[in-house]
Amino acid sequence: MALFDRKAEESEIVSGRDAATRALSVTAVENDFVEGVYDKLAKVYDLIFGPTLHPGRLQAIERMNVQPGERVLEVGVGTGINLSLYPDTCSVTGIDFSSSMLEKARERAARKEHRHVRLLQMDAADLKFADGSFDIVYAPYLISVVPDPVKVAQEMRRVCRPGGRIIFLNHFLSANPILSRIERLISPFTIHIGFKSDLDLPAFLAQSGLQPISIEKVNVPKIWSLVTSVK
Ligand SMILES: C[S@@+](CC[C@H](N)C(=O)[O-])C[C@H]1O[C@@H](n2cnc3c(N)ncnc32)[C@H](O)[C@@H]1O
Numbered sequence: 719m720a721l722f723d724r725k726a727e728e729s730e731i732v733s734g735r736d737a738a739t740r741a742l743s744v745t746a747v748e749n750d751f752v753e754g755v756y757d758k759l760a761k762v763y764d765l766i767f768g769p770t771l772h773p774g775r776l777q778a779i780e781r782m783n784v785q786p787g788e789r790v791l792e793v794g795v796g797t798g799i800n801l802s803l804y805p806d807t808c809s810v811t812g813i814d815f816s817s818s819m820l821e822k823a824r825e826r827a828a829r830k831e832h833r834h835v836r837l838l839q840m841d842a843a844d845l846k847f848a849d850g851s852f853d854i855v856y857a858p859y860l861i862s863v864v865p866d867p868v869k870v871a872q873e874m875r876r877v878c879r880p881g882g883r884i885i886f887l888n889h890f891l892s893a894n895p896i897l898s899r900i901e902r903l904i905s906p907f908t909i910h911i912g913f914k915s916d917l918d919l920p921a922f923l924a925q926s927g928l929q930p931i932s933i934e935k936v937n938v939p940k941i942w943s944l945v946t947s948v949k
Contacts, residue, residue: 736921737918737920737921737923737924737925738921738924738925740918740921741918741921742867742868742917742918742921742922742925743862743891743905743914743916743917743918744902744905744906744916745905745906745909745914745916746865747863747864747865747909747914748865749815749841749865751909752863752864752865752912753815753816755863755909755910755911755912756796756816756818756819756912757816757817757818757819759819759911759912760797760816760818760819760821760822761818763796763797763799763819763822764797764799764822766911767799767859767912768799770937771859771937771942773936773937773938774858774887774936774937774942774944775799775800775803775858775887776803777934777936777944778856778858778885778887778936778944779800779803779804781885781932781934781944781946782854782856782883782885784804784805784808784854785808785853786805786807786808787807787808787809788808788809788853788854789808789809789811789851789852789853789854790804790808790809790810790811790852790853790854790855790856791810791811791812791813791845791847791851791852791854791855791856791874791877791878792810792811792812792813792856792857792858793813793842793845793855793856793857793860793870793874794813794814794842794857794858794859794860794863795812795813795814795819795820795823795837796814796816796819796822796823796859797819797822797823797826798812798822798823798824798826798827798835798837799826800858801823801826801827801830801832801835802830802832804834804835806832806833806834807834808834809834809835809836810832810834810835810836811835811836811837811838811847811852812835812836812837812838813837813838813839813840813842813845814837814839814840815839815840815841815842817839820837820839823837824837842857842860842864842870842873842874843864843865843866843869843870843873844873845873845874845876845877847877848877849876849877850877850878850879850880850882851877851879852877852878852879852882853878853879853882853883854878854882854883854885855874855875855877855878855882855883855884855885856883856884856885856886856887857870857874857885857886857887857888858887858888859887859888859889859913860886860888861886861888861917861922862888862889862890862913862914862915862917863909863912863913863914867917867922867926868922868925868926871884871886871922871926871928872926872927875926875927875928875949878949879949880949881948881949882948882949883946883947883948883949884928884946884947884948884949885944885945885946885947886943886944886945887936887942887943887944887945888917888942888943888945889913889915889917889941889942889943890917890918890919890922890943891915891916891917891918891919892941898916901915901916902915902916919933919943919945923945928945928947929947930945930946930947931946931947931948932944932945932946933945933946
């Protein structure tokens, strides 16, 4: 039966029923594929995804309210487009598995003399940090591109200290039945430009065991979400 043949499935998406077990997206990806996509995107990333997605980045930094001395981990740091936004009184660790994206981030950090920043090549699903290493663990525009979002969220939670903040900035599947239909249809195509358009937020939260303290709509149009939780 086709995915949208049953009316019930639409109401399940909206209501969050079944969230603990249902698939997070219709699109499956592997790390190799994603790495290939971002190696190609690295040269044009800031141009395409810079200004359009920037209001969300600014709102996230405001929400984070980073305090002097805090340790921030940015997961999927990409070209380092967020690096100038963090106060230089905190320490920032940015990780990414794409060497092309990281190269851009390294150039940017050197150019702007960001001495409070370190950049490391790493898989978000296998973070090489001890438990509780960070005060803030932040994934801007990452979680809808990884093969296993729940594993990544669990890793983010593990490396966050008790009482620390875990923050996602991302596009998620719309609660509107017509939009969600479109997002599911186009998801196998949008992955070629770096994201799945149909990541199911209630299912992601239920399966990751995260309980958000706030979910704010950001960017224009407001189809991206800033999801903040505390460990
Ligand atoms: C959409 S970009 C986000 C870049 C930046 N955070 C921003 O605000 O624009 C997603 C980044 O996540 C990285 N990425 C995707 N999957 C990853 C994984 N499993 N581990 C580490 N980085 C990953 C990609 O290489 C890419 O640089």
